[in-house]
Amino acid sequence: NLPSRVELVEVGPRDGLQNESAIILTETRLELITRLAAGGLERIEITSAVSPRWVPQMADHEAVMSSFSGHESAQRYSVLVPNLRGLESALAHGVREVAVFTAASESFTQRNINASIEQSLRRFEPVMRMASEHGIHVRGYVSCALGCPYEGEIGAERVADVSRALWQMGCREISLGDTIGVGTPLAVKRMLEAVVRDVPLEGTAVHFHDTYGQALANIYAALQEGVTVIDSAIAGLGGCPYATGASGNVATEDVVYLLNGLGIESGIDLASLVDTGNWIARQLGRDNSARVARAMTAA
Ligand code: HMG
Ligand code: MG
Numbered sequence: 001n002l003p004s005r006v007e008l009v010e011v012g013p014r015d016g017l018q019n020e021s022a023i024i025l026t027e028t029r030l031e032l033i034t035r036l037a038a039g040g041l042e043r044i045e046i047t048s049a050v051s052p053r054w055v056p057q058m059a060d061h062e063a064v065m066s067s068f069s070g071h072e073s074a075q076r077y078s079v080l081v082p083n084l085r086g087l088e089s090a091l092a093h094g095v096r097e098v099a100v101f102t103a104a105s106e107s108f109t110q111r112n113i114n115a116s117i118e119q120s121l122r123r124f125e126p127v128m129r130m131a132s133e134h135g136i137h138v139r140g141y142v143s144c145a146l147g148c149p150y151e152g153e154i155g156a157e158r159v160a161d162v163s164r165a166l167w168q169m170g171c172r173e174i175s176l177g178d179t180i181g182v183g184t185p186l187a188v189k190r191m192l193e194a195v196v197r198d199v200p201l202e203g204t205a206v207h208f209h210d211t212y213g214q215a216l217a218n219i220y221a222a223l224q225e226g227v228t229v230i231d232s233a234i235a236g237l238g239g240c241p242y243a244t245g246a247s248g249n250v251a252t253e254d255v256v257y258l259l260n261g262l263g264i265e266s267g268i269d270l271a272s273l274v275d276t277g278n279w280i281a282r283q284l285g286r287d288n289s290a291r292v293a294r295a296m297t298a299a
Contacts, residue, residue: 003226007229008041008042008256009043010045010233011249012235012280013029013032013033013045013046014048014080018048018240019241020057020284026063026064033046033077035275037075039268041252042076044075045077046068046079047061047080049082049086050081065090069093069095076097078099080098080101081099084123084127087130088130097137097139100127100140100166100171102141102143102162103144104158107151108151112242112243121169124169128171137173138172139171139175140166141175142163142175143177144180147179147182147183149180149245150244156194159191159195163176163204167199173203174195174203175207176195176204176206179209180243181214182211183218185218189225192225196225201227202228204229206230206231207249209238210249223262231249232250232252234273235252235281235288251289252268252277253293254292257292270292270296273293274293
């Protein structure tokens with residue numbers, strides 16, 4: 001009983017680029033987003049309104065946000081915001097969807113956003129109020145949902161607690177992040193079972209990094225649990241600067257190939273995606289980490 005349709009949330013322009021060491025021109029980011037949209041990705045996380053001292057790669061977030069504001073299009077563009085200041089900036093640049101982020105691990109939350117989990121949730125309260133006043137859709141990320149680079153194993157109950165808190169404060173989607181890609185399918189199943197006791201299944205999303213090569217298996221497990229929103233990044237780009245050992249997100253190309261094989265609709269043109277992945281990999285001077293892209297390009 002797999003879903004017949006899923007929504008992909010493309011996080012390449014944000015998660016994918018936040019960890020790159022080389023400077024990426026704003027025009028390259030804009031072209032990436034435009035190409036992704038043209039390939040059928042309806043939901044794209046385009047940047048993060050965070051401190052440039054913390055994440056230098058996102059320093060041009062104002063320019064990126066304003067480029068995609070006010071467009072009449074089928075696309076849903078979202079922006080990661082850590083605090084009220086981030087939301088105010090997003091609103092000022094015409095953004096209609098944002099994501100807040102915390103974690104199920106105290107040590108990671110401290111390193112990533114310089115707060116305890118409790119403090120981070122309190123910091124989100126005014127964000128949620130203002131978002132609600134402006135009719136802004138808010139997603140909440142829970143990092144370290146399957147393990148933490150500093151604390152190791154994270155119990156499913158802790159993930160469920162943070163997810164419930166975010167849901168109760170008004171996040172309408174909870175994205176469960178395997179930040180360092182350590183999870184396996186059974187852990188995914190147990191974690192989701194705990195989360196959906198308090199959060200509706202339709203309000204969950206999965207966000208898997210592929211560090212240990214488990215992401216596609218984990219996505220399959222999540223699909224079997226009924227999850228219908230999947231995060232991924234073009235060319236398997238990505239990583240978190242505050243998670244030692246984190247590598248790229250699961251590649252969008254690989255996820256689309258899996259979905260196509262399962263007969264699950266995603267509305268995405270795989271050939272166009274492969275072109276875009278090869279293009280951005282060239283821009284970054286990297287190999288394309290998407291296995292499907294490599295296979296289709298060699299063939
Ligand atoms: P702080 O140092 O505790 O806060 O940082 P602060 O209020 O003292 O601010 C520090 C500086 O940032 C100040 O500037 C502020 O003005 C500025 P200074 O006086 O030093 O020049 N500042 C801002 N600038 C722009 N936009 C803002 C903003 N807020 C403050 N919104 C803070 C706290 C949260 C700001 C900081 O820790 C931060 O920006 N962290 C971001 C970390 C980050 O982006 N991590 C990667 C994304 S999360 C991720 O990748 C995981 C995910 O993919 C899911 C998964 O895989 O698990 C989502
Ligand atoms: Mg991530």
